[in-house]
Amino acid sequence: MMGGNAGSMRAKGIFVSGTDTGVGKTIVAAAFALSLQKAGFRVAVLKPVTSGAVLVNGRLVSEDAELLRWASACTAPDSDIAPYLLREPLAPSESAAREGVVIQLKSIHAAFERLSTTHDFVIVEGAGGLLVPLAKDFLVADLVNALSLPLLIVARPNLGTVNHTLMTCECARSRGIEVLGVVINGQPEQPDQAEEYAARVISEFAAVPVLAVLPRCSGTDEKTLVKLLSECAEMPTLTKLLSLEAPHEIS
Numbered sequence: 001m002m003g004g005n006a007g008s009m010r011a012k013g014i015f016v017s018g019t020d021t022g023v024g025k026t027i028v029a030a031a032f033a034l035s036l037q038k039a040g041f042r043v044a045v046l047k048p049v050t051s052g053a054v055l056v057n058g059r060l061v062s063e064d065a066e067l068l069r070w071a072s073a074c075t076a077p078d079s080d081i082a083p084y085l086l087r088e089p090l091a092p093s094e095s096a097a098r099e100g101v102v103i104q105l106k107s108i109h110a111a112f113e114r115l116s117t118t119h120d121f122v123i124v125e126g127a128g129g130l131l132v133p134l135a136k137d138f139l140v141a142d143l144v145n146a147l148s149l150p151l152l153i154v155a156r157p158n159l160g161t162v163n164h165t166l167m168t169c170e171c172a173r174s175r176g177i178e179v180l181g182v183v184i185n186g187q188p189e190q191p192d193q194a195e196e197y198a199a200r201v202i203s204e205f206a207a208v209p210v211l212a213v214l215p216r217c218s219g220t221d222e223k224t225l226v227k228l229l230s231e232c233a234e235m236p237t238l239t240k241l242l243s244l245e246a247p248h249e250i251s
């Protein structure tokens with residue numbers, strides 16, 4: 001049974017970053033969380049910093065964290081899943097400064113530790129891309145390093161994505177971050193020329209695999225979208241990639 005192997009997975013988690021904001025980090029992270037959860041893993045999710053949190057019944061809510069919680073069925077407290085909620089939809093360092101919040105690595109680290117001791121796997125979603133500032137002298141990339149997690153890069157499919165994806169890979173590598181691979185998200189049913197070659201060119205030049213090319217699905221709500229993507233053929237490959245690193249896989 002898959003669940004029986006869960007404890008043997010070496011990496012305790014994955015950090016989902018993107019080439020940009022709005023590329024589908026939450027949707028891809030949620031689809032992966034749902035796929036792992038359905039396979040029997042106890043999955044936790046962590047959205048360390050949310051800018052653009054919304055007021056619901058007088059309470060600030062991270063919509064990203066809500067979707068991730070639903071997909072993972074994680075029951076950890078909101079304060080661990082989404083520790084920093086900022087109202088302004090700006091770079092987190094700016095939103096935080098304007099709202100008098102100091103984003104502290106040690107608080108995020110502590111939340112991650114609590115989640116990882118009570119779950120098989122933690123899926124962390126960054127904010128924007130790798131060089132987004134969280135505080136003075138503290139970028140998303142520094143958070144990835146502090147949590148010692150391998151990186152999954154979500155990229156868009158269209159013209160310009162090769163440049164953004166290769167820059168993200170190079171940035172990760174220069175900072176000692178392990179890149180597991182790239183997920184291209186939102187491939188149209190009828191791709192144009194650039195969308196047709198993007199995956200091939202990225203895998204040729206990035207020296208990391210393109211693990212999945214996920215389709216663009218229009219006209220669905222976000223939960224349906226996450227369900228559809230979680231059923232894509234590439235999801236088990238992702239799971240396998242992570243569990244393949246298990247030290248006691250053959251036991």
Ligand SMILES: Nc1ncnc2c1ncn2[C@@H]1O[C@H](COP(=O)(O)OP(=O)(O)OP(=O)(O)O)[C@@H](O)[C@H]1O
Nearest residue numbers: 018021022023024025026027128186215216217218
């Ligand atoms: N494969 C897809 N097909 C159709 N729509 C998609 C797909 N993936 C993402 N979307 C839509 O694109 C928008 C951005 O996706 P998402 O919120 O996952 O991006 P993000 O990278 O997490 O953004 P942020 O930087 O704000 O966290 C959402 O409205 C989402 O529903």
Ligand SMILES: [Mg+2]
Nearest residue numbers: 025026064125
């Ligand atoms: Mg998001």
